[in-house]
Amino acid sequence: MSLLSLEGVSRVYATRRGLFGTPVPVRAVDHISFSVAPGRTLGIVGESGCGKSTTGRVALGIERPSEGTVSFEGAAMPTPGTPEWRRLRARLQLVYQDPLGAMDRRLTVAAQVAEPLEIHGIGDKAERQDRVAALLRDVGLRADLAQRHPHELSGGQRQRAVLARALATDPALLVADEPVSALDVSIQAQVINMLTDLQEARGIAMLFISHDLKVVRQVSHEVAVMYLGRIVEQGDPEAIFADPLHPYSRALVSAIPVPGPRRIERIVLSGDPPNPADRPSGCAFHPRCALATASCRAEVPQLKPAADGRQVACHLVEAA
Amino acid sequence: MLRFVALRVGRALLTIALVVTFAFVVLRLSGDPALMIMSPDAPPEALAAFRQAWGLDEPIWLQYLKYFTAILQGELGQSFRDGRPALELVAERIPATLQLTLPALALKVGLGVPAGIYAALHRNSAIDRAVMTFAVTGFTVPSFVLGLVLVLVFAVQLGWLPSGGQESWRSVILPVISMGLGGAGILARFTRSAMLEVLGQPYIRTASAKGVPWGQVVRGHALPNAAIPTVTIVGFMVGTLLAGAVVVESVFSWPGVGRLMVVAVSNRDLAVVQCILLLVSATMVTSNLIVDLLYGVLDPRLRGTAPAGGGH
Amino acid sequence: MADPLVSIRDLRVAFHGLPALRGIDLDVAPGEAVGLVGESGCGKSVTWLAALGLLPRTAAVSGSVRLEGQELLAAAPSVLDRVRGGRIAMIFQDPASALNPVKRVGVQVAEALRLHRGMEGATAEAEVLRLFDQVGIPDAKRRIHIYPHEMSGGQNQRVMIAMALAGQPELLVADEPTTALDATIQAQILDLLRRLQQETGMALVLISHDLGVVAEMCRRVCVMYAGRIVEEAPSGELFAHPRHPYTQGLLAALPDMVGPRRRLEAIPGGVPEPWNMPPGCAFAPRCGHATPACDAGMPGFVPVGPHHQAACVHVQPATVPA
Numbered sequence: 001m002s003l004l005s006l007e008g009v010s011r012v013y014a015t016r017r018g019l020f021g022t023p024v025p026v027r028a029v030d031h032i033s034f035s036v037a038p039g040r041t042l043g044i045v046g047e048s049g050c051g052k053s054t055t056g057r058v059a060l061g062i063e064r065p066s067e068g069t070v071s072f073e074g075a076a077m078p079t080p081g082t083p084e085w086r087r088l089r090a091r092l093q094l095v096y097q098d099p100l101g102a103m104d105r106r107l108t109v110a111a112q113v114a115e116p117l118e119i120h121g122i123g124d125k126a127e128r129q130d131r132v133a134a135l136l137r138d139v140g141l142r143a144d145l146a147q148r149h150p151h152e153l154s155g156g157q158r159q160r161a162v163l164a165r166a167l168a169t170d171p172a173l174l175v176a177d178e179p180v181s182a183l184d185v186s187i188q189a190q191v192i193n194m195l196t197d198l199q200e201a202r203g204i205a206m207l208f209i210s211h212d213l214k215v216v217r218q219v220s221h222e223v224a225v226m227y228l229g230r231i232v233e234q235g236d237p238e239a240i241f242a243d244p245l246h247p248y249s250r251a252l253v254s255a256i257p258v259p260g261p262r263r264i265e266r267i268v269l270s271g272d273p274p275n276p277a278d279r280p281s282g283c284a285f286h287p288r289c290a291l292a293t294a295s296c297r298a299e300v301p302q303l304k305p306a307a308d309g310r311q312v313a314c315h316l317v318e319a320a
Numbered sequence: 321m322l323r324f325v326a327l328r329v330g331r332a333l334l335t336i337a338l339v340v341t342f343a344f345v346v347l348r349l350s351g352d353p354a355l356m357i358m359s360p361d362a363p364p365e366a367l368a369a370f371r372q373a374w375g376l377d378e379p380i381w382l383q384y385l386k387y388f389t390a391i392l393q394g395e396l397g398q399s400f401r402d403g404r405p406a407l408e409l410v411a412e413r414i415p416a417t418l419q420l421t422l423p424a425l426a427l428k429v430g431l432g433v434p435a436g437i438y439a440a441l442h443r444n445s446a447i448d449r450a451v452m453t454f455a456v457t458g459f460t461v462p463s464f465v466l467g468l469v470l471v472l473v474f475a476v477q478l479g480w481l482p483s484g485g486q487e488s489w490r491s492v493i494l495p496v497i498s499m500g501l502g503g504a505g506i507l508a509r510f511t512r513s514a515m516l517e518v519l520g521q522p523y524i525r526t527a528s529a530k531g532v533p534w535g536q537v538v539r540g541h542a543l544p545n546a547a548i549p550t551v552t553i554v555g556f557m558v559g560t561l562l563a564g565a566v567v568v569e570s571v572f573s574w575p576g577v578g579r580l581m582v583v584a585v586s587n588r589d590l591a592v593v594q595c596i597l598l599l600v601s602a603t604m605v606t607s608n609l610i611v612d613l614l615y616g617v618l619d620p621r622l623r624g625t626a627p628a629g630g631g632h
Numbered sequence: 633m634a635d636p637l638v639s640i641r642d643l644r645v646a647f648h649g650l651p652a653l654r655g656i657d658l659d660v661a662p663g664e665a666v667g668l669v670g671e672s673g674c675g676k677s678v679t680w681l682a683a684l685g686l687l688p689r690t691a692a693v694s695g696s697v698r699l700e701g702q703e704l705l706a707a708a709p710s711v712l713d714r715v716r717g718g719r720i721a722m723i724f725q726d727p728a729s730a731l732n733p734v735k736r737v738g739v740q741v742a743e744a745l746r747l748h749r750g751m752e753g754a755t756a757e758a759e760v761l762r763l764f765d766q767v768g769i770p771d772a773k774r775r776i777h778i779y780p781h782e783m784s785g786g787q788n789q790r791v792m793i794a795m796a797l798a799g800q801p802e803l804l805v806a807d808e809p810t811t812a813l814d815a816t817i818q819a820q821i822l823d824l825l826r827r828l829q830q831e832t833g834m835a836l837v838l839i840s841h842d843l844g845v846v847a848e849m850c851r852r853v854c855v856m857y858a859g860r861i862v863e864e865a866p867s868g869e870l871f872a873h874p875r876h877p878y879t880q881g882l883l884a885a886l887p888d889m890v891g892p893r894r895r896l897e898a899i900p901g902g903v904p905e906p907w908n909m910p911p912g913c914a915f916a917p918r919c920g921h922a923t924p925a926c927d928a929g930m931p932g933f934v935p936v937g938p939h940h941q942a943a944c945v946h947v948q949p950a951t952v953p954a
Contacts, residue, residue: 047814154902184671184841189885189898196895211815218887218896241889255819257844258889259871268823269816272784522724523732528686529724530717530744530795534709540743544734620779621733 002035003205004059004173009033009068010229011054015277026277028054030229031068033303038172039199041206043220043237045213045252047273051229052209056175059207060092061085073172090120090169097178099158103150109136109161110146116168135164138201140194156187160194167198177209192218213256217241225249228276228284231303235310245312248285283315291316328612332605339601340391343594344384352376352588374400387594396598397591399584406595410577414599416486417576420495420568421561427500428507428557433550435504436511440519441538451508458505467498467571484573495572499565503557510553514546521545548618555611559604563596635700637662637802637835638683638720643695645675645682645859650906652678654859655930656695660803665829665836667846667867669882670856673903676839679856680805684720685712718748721796725808727788731780737791738764738776741798748799763794766831768824786817793824803835804828810845822849843886847871852939855879858904858914864933865940875942878915913944921946 010030014023029051036042044052057063058070061077070077072092078084096102103112113132117123123131136146139160150158159179166174176195180188196219199206210216216223216237223237225246233246244250244264251267269288274280283301286292295315303311304319354370371377375386390397396407432455439451474494475483482491518524519542527541528534557564566578573579577596584592615622636659645653653675660666668676681687683697683704697704699715707715716722724730732740741760745751751759757776764772767790780788789809796804806825810818826849829836840846846853846867853870855863855878863876874880884897901918910916916926925945933941934949 047816156902184903185843185882186671186885186899187902189887189896190900192887193896193898213815214887214889217889218893238893251819252815253889255815256889257818257822257842257848259843259847259867259883259886266819268819270820272786272817273814522726522730525681525686526724526730526792526795527732527743528716529684529722531713531715531747531799532717532743533713541732541735545732548734619734621781 003038003073004207005033005035005071006055006059006065007033007069007071009055009058009065009070011051011058011063012066024277027229027279028276029058029065032224032226032229032231033068034224034231034234036173036205036207038205039203040221041199041208041219043208043210043216043223044226045210045216045223046226047211047252049228049273049276050226051276052226053177055226056094056177056207056209059173060094060175061088062094090116091172093166093169093171093174095159095162095166095174095176095179097181099155099162099182100150102162103158105150108147108149109141109153109164112150112161113165113168116165120169122169131168132164135168136161138167138198139164140190154187155183156191159183159191163191163194163198167202167204170202171204173205173207175207175209178211179208180215181210181212188215195219213241213253225252228274228279230284230313231311232285232313233310234303234312236308239308239310245306245310245317246285246314247289247291247316251288283313324616325613328609332609335605336598336601337388340388340594340598341384343597344387344590347585347588347590347593348380348383391598396595399592400589401587401592406591409592410580410595410599413575413577413580414562416574417562417565417569417578419486419492420499420565420574420576423492423496424499424503424564425557425561427496428503429554431500432504432507433511436508436550437515437543437546439508440512440515443516448512452512455505455508455512459502459509461502462567463498463502464567464571466501467495467568470494470498471571484571486574491572491574495565495568495574498571499568507550507553507557511546511550514549515542518542518545544618548615551611551614551618555607555614558610559607562603563600636660637700639696639698640679640683641696641698643679643682643697644693645678645687646692647690647906649692651909652691652859652906653682654909656859656861658854658861660835660837662802663829663833663835664852665838665850667850667853668837668839668856669841669843669846669853671841671903673858674856675859676856677807680722680807680837680839684716684722684805686716686722713747717744717796717801718799719801720803720805721799721801722805722807723789723792723796723809726812727792728780728785728812730792731788733780736777736779737783737788741776741791741795744795744798759798760794763797764790766797766828767791767794768820769794784817785813786820789813789821790824793821793828797828797832800832801834803837805837805839807839808841809838811841818845825849843871843882855882858909859906860914860930860943862915862944863942865937869937869940873937873940875936875940875947876915876944877919877921877946879942881918 009032011028013026013028015026032055034042044055046052054063058065061070061080064080072088078088110132113135114128117128117131133143136143141157141160141164145153145157153161180191183191192215198204208216208219220237222235223240224231224234225240225248226232227248233240233244233249240249241253244253250264251269254264254267271288274284274287280287282298283296286296289296293315301313301315303313306312306317306319354367354376375383396405398404399406399409435451439448442448471483471494474481481494485491524537524541527537562577565576566581569576569578570582580592581596584596638660640656640658643653643656656679668679670676682691682693685704687693693705695705699719704712704715731737738760741763742756745756745759760776761772764775769775769787769790783791809825810821813821822845825836838846838849850867853865853867854861855876857878863870863874863879870879871883874883881899885899887896899918904910904914904917910927912927912929913931916922931943931945933943934947935941936947936950
């Protein structure tokens with residue numbers, strides 16, 4: 001049974017083109033469905049503007065879907081601001097790219113980690129102290145760092161502190177939005193290992209959002225590739241990254257520079273991703289797709305099962 | 321663009337209307353003009369007659385309505401004091417005020433902006449520190465204190481310049497300095513920090529990296545960007561051209577709008593006060609409007625063109 | 633190797649007394665592509681900013697940087713201004729903020745043409761159009777008149793590249809040119825840089841934290857750590873047979889795109905702070921092979937193969953002619 005499930009979810013914003021244009025509805029997220037089981041990780045990859053961060057916020061319940069439903073532990077996600085929603089906050093946590101922005105510069109690390117415990121009234125003062133110490137140990141922060149302020153920590157240490165705070169309320173789901181993108185390779189590996197260890201130990205489900213395919217492949221049990229608000233391919237990460245079926249996934253995977261020999265031929269797409277306010281007809285990828293046919297321009301392809309159980313939204317991929 | 325201008329003008333008019341309303345409410349609630357003008361021991365019949373003559377016996381909302389429609393028709397009322405049109409009274413004081421505020425503005429901009437630029441370009445040098453010390457002193461010392469000190473030194477002690485009045489061009493010097501120095505300090509600090517911010521931007525490094533000589537980097541790349549925040553503060557100073565001299569005019573007994581204002585308020589001379597407020601808020605709002613429009617000229621990012629293809 | 637175009641010797645930089653570069657020796661031959669990799673703060677960007685005199689005045693720079701024999705470090709501003717953009721051009725990480733927001737992109741490119749090739753007016757405009765075409769900016773006639781914020785990040789980086797090409801430089805230093813860009817756009821820009829290098833014969837120094845990017849673009853790679861070059865090798869050789877423990881650690885910490893997933897081997901600890909540099913090898917506190925010998929002094933380069941050297945006391949020298 002799934003912990004989190006999104007069913008036909010869309011998120012529409014009204015944005016102006018320029019300062020004085022008339023508002024245009026922009027579908028930041030367009031009809032996406034997925035579910036995450038307890039203890040599992042769904043990785044969401046895509047380029048800026050593809051809607052992956054919006055998806056994360058809708059999954060957290062911070063934003064309401066314009067269409068479709070989000071359910072958590074079998075019940076519909078409560079409206080933001082209601083008491084039920086606030087109670088649920090403890091079970092759903094967010095970690096994002098910039099740990100310094102996520103922390104209160106005036107508070108020590110220990111105080112920040114203790115804060116959610118105080119808000120949700122967990123334990124008395126002594127218990128909270130023990131719990132903070134245990135959390136800091138779990139994320140690999142030395143005890144002497146507990147009394148430091150955020151600016152006295154390195155980037156990796158800050159991200160660990162933010163994680164300790166997120167874990168304080170023992171969440172069932174962690175939405176991690178580019179959690180290691182600002183970190184150097186050697187530190188990134190430390191944090192990734194820690195995340196997977198904590199997931200194993202605590203059975204947390206994760207929605208792992210990143211533009212970095214290598215990192216997503218490393219942590220995910222399942223992966224969804226997004227383009228302009230829609231999921232274009234979803235399934236087992238090893239299968240998708242070894243042999244992507246959707247032409248966009250192929251281009252994305254082939255664009256990753258790797259030391260050593262490459263497995264699939266480099267495809268360089270022309271042009272920039274289109275503006276979500278100006279979505280191309282049919283398959284949104286067709287203007288950049290070398291294989292596009294007339295039906296791609298006319299008809300929006302739906303996700304359908306392809307070989308090896310993965311799902312692909314492309315007219316040119318044979319259904320299984 | 322048209323929509324942008326229309327929106328700003330509409331907002332400006334609304335601001336003026338609010339200021340006028342506020343002045344009306346405050347002045348009418350704080351005292352009875354009849355008592356102030358006629359003195360409290362005047363016979364009740366005389367007071368009643370005064371009130372009737374000026375429409376003060378009507379319900380307050382009706383007075384407000386009449387007042388407001390009159391303003392819309394360009395009719396700003398008469399002074400309770402001598403019955404002359406308020407606008408006329410105020411208008412004849414404007415040149416005297418501008419005689420002080422325009423040179424003061426020139427002093428602020430002419431001294432403050434170059435000092436700020438120089439300080440930023442020579443950050444942490446002795447001159448930078450001297451400029452900043454001067455700037456902080458300039459805007460922490462109130463203009464009337466500075467004015468009094470200047471009078472003591474240059475008028476009383478040395479006897480070089482007159483201590484007040486409006487006799488010759490020499491009378492202008494002390495009030496202008498006492499008003500301008502503080503503003504120059506503010507502007508120097510502001511320009512310096514705007515300039516430092518810009519000098520730390522990557523595009524300045526880009527300009528150097530492509531071989532632009534440093535002087536051209538400063539003139540061609542840094543100054544146009546640093547001008548954007550500086551214009552705000554200069555615009556604010558332009559907005560205070562009419563009202564900025566209230567204190568200094570009193571210190572130097574200068575017959576300007578500010579002095580008229582002080583007298584009119586203490587007399588509850590409603591029409592005159594409101595006329596001054598109207599003019600003052602109109603200049604402020606107009607200068608704000610000009611600043612807004614200037615932003616569009618200085619900063620292409622605010623012109624509101626849609627990104628060409630792509631974007632987030 | 634041919635006579636080097638640029639020759640850097642014992643380049644040292646300190647900010648407020650704290651070392652950022654601790655002795656860099658590096659040659660760049662005409663037309664070659666060299667990669668500089670390392671994590672943030674290792675000094676890979678500082679090296680080239682120092683070489684071109686682009687660091688703030690608070691930086692203390694010593695050593696030698698020669699461009700075909702001409703010393704740049706103590707050169708007069710007028711000499712540097714002719715070198716910058718004229719003989720050595722540089723592009724940066726975040727193209728959106730590297731371009732002046734209040735000037736039209738065409739004007740910014742034309743400025744380089746005026747400075748280095750004396751072009752003005754219609755001649756300059758025609759050349760800007762040609763450059764835009766060369767770097768693959770479509771609809772150039774219209775685009776030269778727009779502002780940076782009206783273009784995407786990828787297009788802005790193309791403008792930066794056009795501006796760099798304007799002075800017909802012999803060396804292009806690209807400092808993390810694709811780090812701020814999306815994957816598919818990164819592929820476009822790297823493709824473009826590769827093509828331009830072939831077309832113009834200019835040398836390329838690619839500074840990146842991304843081992844993959846450097847591996848794809850460069851013949852020769854230098855790995856930097858804490859202000860020094862710790863390993864230098866032909867790129868195929870470096871990724872196949874890394875010899876310095878830091879290079880080995882970096883590669884092991886990188887998730888793979890192919891093959892079975894494995895637990896990442898993270899390098900423990902963090903980069904040493906500049907005020908707390910170890911006495912000898914700066915990597916020793918994080919190194920699994922460290923012995924007291926590592927603290928004895930700064931390890932020198934040991935030749936370990938053809939054009940391959942590593943600065944580690946534990947590597948065995950190879951008996952190959954260097």
